[in-house]
Amino acid sequence: xxxxxxxxxxxxxxxxxxxxxxxxxxxxxxxxxxxxxxxxxxxxxxxxxxxxxxxxxxxxxxxxxxxxxxxxxxxxxxxxxxxxxxxxxxxxxxxxxxxxxxxxxxxxxxxxxxxxxxxxxxxxxxxxxxxxxxx
Amino acid sequence: xxxxxxxxxxxxxxxxxxxxxxxxxxxxxxxxxxxxxxxxxxxxxxxxxxxxxxxxxxxxxxxxxxxxxxxxxxxxxxxxxxxxxxxxxxxxxxxxxxxxxxxxxxxxxxxxxxxxxxxxxxxxxxxxxxxxxxxxxxxxxxxxxxxxxxxxxxxxxxxxxxxxxxx
Numbered sequence: 001x002x003x004x005x006x007x008x009x010x011x012x013x014x015x016x017x018x019x020x021x022x023x024x025x026x027x028x029x030x031x032x033x034x035x036x037x038x039x040x041x042x043x044x045x046x047x048x049x050x051x052x053x054x055x056x057x058x059x060x061x062x063x064x065x066x067x068x069x070x071x072x073x074x075x076x077x078x079x080x081x082x083x084x085x086x087x088x089x090x091x092x093x094x095x096x097x098x099x100x101x102x103x104x105x106x107x108x109x110x111x112x113x114x115x116x117x118x119x120x121x122x123x124x125x126x127x128x129x130x131x132x133x134x135x
Numbered sequence: 136x137x138x139x140x141x142x143x144x145x146x147x148x149x150x151x152x153x154x155x156x157x158x159x160x161x162x163x164x165x166x167x168x169x170x171x172x173x174x175x176x177x178x179x180x181x182x183x184x185x186x187x188x189x190x191x192x193x194x195x196x197x198x199x200x201x202x203x204x205x206x207x208x209x210x211x212x213x214x215x216x217x218x219x220x221x222x223x224x225x226x227x228x229x230x231x232x233x234x235x236x237x238x239x240x241x242x243x244x245x246x247x248x249x250x251x252x253x254x255x256x257x258x259x260x261x262x263x264x265x266x267x268x269x270x271x272x273x274x275x276x277x278x279x280x281x282x283x284x285x286x287x288x289x290x291x292x293x294x295x296x297x298x299x300x301x302x
Contacts, residue, residue: 007237007293008237009237010235010236010240012236013237013239013240016236016243017243017278020243020275021275024271025271027270027271027274028271045262047262048261048262048263088209106257106261106269109211113263113265113266115265
């Protein structure tokens with residue numbers, strides 16, 4: 001193939017871009033409808049292990065201190081957001097407030113994930129002890 | 136090209152991609168989704184794949200990732216950059232060899248695979264599959280940034296090719 005042919009946008013390029021965009025749309029729809037509605041609790045995990053679950057209808061401030069660093073999650077007005085973090089990039093603080101089921105806030109450097117869950121999953125019972133300690 | 140000339144070209148391209156990483160670090164782009172950035176340094180990899188041997192491009196790319204990581208990032212950012220960098224390198228190399236995509240299409244595939252590689256490593260790191268929630272946004276971002284880099288690459292490649300040929 002001539003070198004110059006590769007400099008013009010062709011039909012295959014457009015098919016590729018459209019295909020990826022379509023895949024993104026389908027995934028977005030699946031995620032959107034799989035976790036529909038407002039969640040009732042948030043679950044905080046570090047390294048995939050549950051640190052605690054907290055009700056979204058009770059305003060509170062949750063400091064999380066681990067070997068990776070410190071994060072402060074705030075529940076206010078039925079939503080949760082990352083108020084403080086001593087991670088290098090602070091992406092977690094820029095991800096806004098979450099309250100829809102399956103929404104997440106991720107602090108990658110601290111391996112910390114805050115996720116919104118419905119009120120009746122097994123995480124609730126399994127983390128009861130951890131939650132009590134955190135309180 | 137003599138070995139000395141080749142070594143010089145590779146060194147210049149590493150320096151160039153490091154400057155692009157620096158420029159990128161200066162632009163405070165924030166889309167609210169972690170990991171989305173322009174990927175300016177990918178321009179060097181893209182052009183390199185059309186001009187040099189794959190091993191040489193891989194050396195440039197990994198050298199750039201480690202240098203930029205030490206200068207502007209941290210150990211974690213090096214791992215994510217490597218995941219994205221290796222994924223997009225492999226995909227772009229295969230597409231240049233075995234597809235009829237233009238430089239724009241190759242770059243789009245590179246941008247998308249970079250983001251997919253990074254989020255897979257991120258999901259493994261936090262051991263939580265739910266962060267794949269960001270995947271749709273990252274796919275679209277990969278297409279847009281890939282297209283931008285591809286358009287620039289299409290303009291720059293013939294100029295660089297002329298300079299290399301003149302030697």
